[in-house]
Amino acid sequence: MDVDVVVIGAGAVGLALAAAFARSGRDTLVLEAADGIGTGTSSRNSEVIHGGMYYPTGSLRHRMCVEGRRKLYAYLEARRVPHQKRGKLIVATSDTETRKIEGIHATGLRNDVENLQLIAGAEAMAWEPNLFCTAALWSPETGIVDSHLYMLALQGEIEDNGGMLVFETPVTRIEPVKGGGFDVTTGGAEPATISCRRLVNSAGLGAHAVARRIEGYRADLIPKLVLAKGNYFGCAGRPAFTRLIYPAPVEGGLGVHVTMDLAGRIKFGPDVEWLSTNNPAEVDYTVDPRRADAFYAAIRRYWPGLQNGVITPDYSGCRPKLSGPGEPVADFHIDGPELHGIEGLVNLFGIESPGLTSSPAIADEVLKRIAN
Ligand SMILES: Cc1cc2nc3c(=O)[nH]c(=O)nc-3n(C[C@H](O)[C@H](O)[C@H](O)COP(=O)(O)OP(=O)(O)OC[C@H]3O[C@@H](n4cnc5c(N)ncnc54)[C@H](O)[C@@H]3O)c2cc1C
Structure with a gap:
């Protein structure tokens, strides 16, 4: 050999x-x-180091995420790779979403995700003054890494x-x-x-x-292979948040969330754009500026003060999914x-x-x- x-x-x-x-x-x-x-x-x-509270208990995604996160933090520490455990708020803006985040909390407890905490909307809004929410799930173990x-x-x-x-x-x-x-x-x-x-x-x-x-x-x-593009928009101006902010998840993704790079610059995304092709060579990674309208609507649910004209098309990625819309994940x-x-x-x-x-x-x- x-x-x-x-x-x-x-x-x-x-x-x-x-x-x-x-x-x-x-x-x-x-x-x-x-x-x-x-x-x-x-x-x-x-570039988010995920906690592991979204995935069905016992699934590979659950087990690999929780174990991977612990090992990844240890590796990044040992090798001095830049990362920050900023923590993340999963926010609800309606009663239906509150039930969703309570469900994520319950899954997280079953999945052995450390230090999860359901908090009142007022408390989350005191931490992040630009935020609007009625309740939130706090995940202090979530972080970001320079991938x-x-x-x-x-x-x-x-x-x-x-x-x-x-x-x-x-x-x-x-x-x-x-x-x-x-x-x-x-x-x-x-x-x-x-x-x-x-x-x-x-x-x-x-x-x-x-x-x-x-x-x-x-x-x-x-x-089978199903492709779902995820688009990101950058955000001009001073960073509005210091923690990662995620809405309640949507089909195919975790919802248009706020994340940031290690310098604190924030970005929004990814959304879920199901593609009609399943040929990776045909994916066009350009971000269509017309998607901005849907981004504004999604972001303003938890950041009502977002001004017009501050988000701009940034980059995109593509998920190699094995199930399509409407199918079990x-x-x-x-x-x-x-x-x-x-x-x-x-x-x-x-x-x-x-x-x-x-x-x-x-x-x-x-x-x-x-x-x-
Ligand atoms: C929009 C989006 C957001 C995400 N956000 C997160 C996140 O915040 N946190 C998280 O944990 N995960 C996230 N992920 C998932 C994560 O990015 C991927 O799971 C991970 O990067 C996959 O790594 P990989 O090595 O399997 O694949 P890739 O990085 O795609 O590497 C595969 C490599 O194989 C090479 N290759 C292909 N064909 C051949 C061939 N025939 N011969 C030789 N080489 C070949 C390619 O050139 C490529 O370099 C996200 C994914 C997407 C799409």
Whole structure:
């Protein structure tokens, strides 16, 4: 074998995986189609370290988020990666929404999320003078991270432990070898075939296409892919909030929320724009300025003082969802040999939010499935 482990994709999840393999002493190679780390969804998100109170108890999203958050904070501390535990208020502006946030609180308690607290609207408004709400759920464990510096730290760790990353190297074909292992063929300027014992498909939006290129992989085990774009708007002027502010969640997303970068500059989003294509290459990441009207309406429910003309189209990301509008929300897929019967192979599908937060836990889970 050329290497022990090949990880396809150098996003936050692929890098966390490769770092975990390299840390455990395995010869690890990351193959990435783009010309650098984190050019996919990992640089098109809210950079929020989620608490874990939204997801059905016992689901992978719940377990990976709570465990991932704890591990992520420890990693960021140890590696001195900039992050801030600013805390988040999930706010209700009606009785229906109050019932929703009470439901999130109950799920959070079942999910073992630390220090959640239901507070009166007046108290939340005293903390954040620009806020309007009738009740709020306070999550002090929620934070923000510089996701690029997190990924750079992971890259450094992979390389320090003897691992390698190769860019502009799209995986075009995977052949399971009799007796174990894989031949992985790559395109790009210098096509090659690399043999490895273990293979992880962490190609994000491209994971479905990669799985289809695995010789003999059962097509019925590849879940459907549904794309939902999330648009962001920036906000001019002095930051109106110091904590993350989220409304009650909506179908397909957590609602147009207020988050901020580490310098305190606030932004709004993402909304949920279901796309008619399921081809990631066809996603247009331009933010349509006409969406501003819906943003103003959504934001003014909890920030009535928002002036006209202060929000401007910023960036967007795209969720690799496994379920569409009106369908039960799909969980993460960490599909190992117990599902498909191919030793040494894990396919990751549907790693949308909270994938960044979950990345260290997903890495450990994948190791459990194929490290031995
Ligand atoms: C709008 C939005 C907001 C979000 N907000 C948050 C948040 O606040 N907090 C949070 O925890 N999570 C959030 N997420 C989720 C999080 O961003 C993702 O779960 C995470 O970034 C996924 O990382 P990844 O490594 O799986 O995928 P990616 O970052 O997309 O990386 C996949 C990589 O695979 C490469 N690739 C694809 N095909 C091939 C191939 N054939 N050969 C080689 N390489 C290939 C791609 O070039 C890419 O670099 C959000 C997601 C979205 C869309």
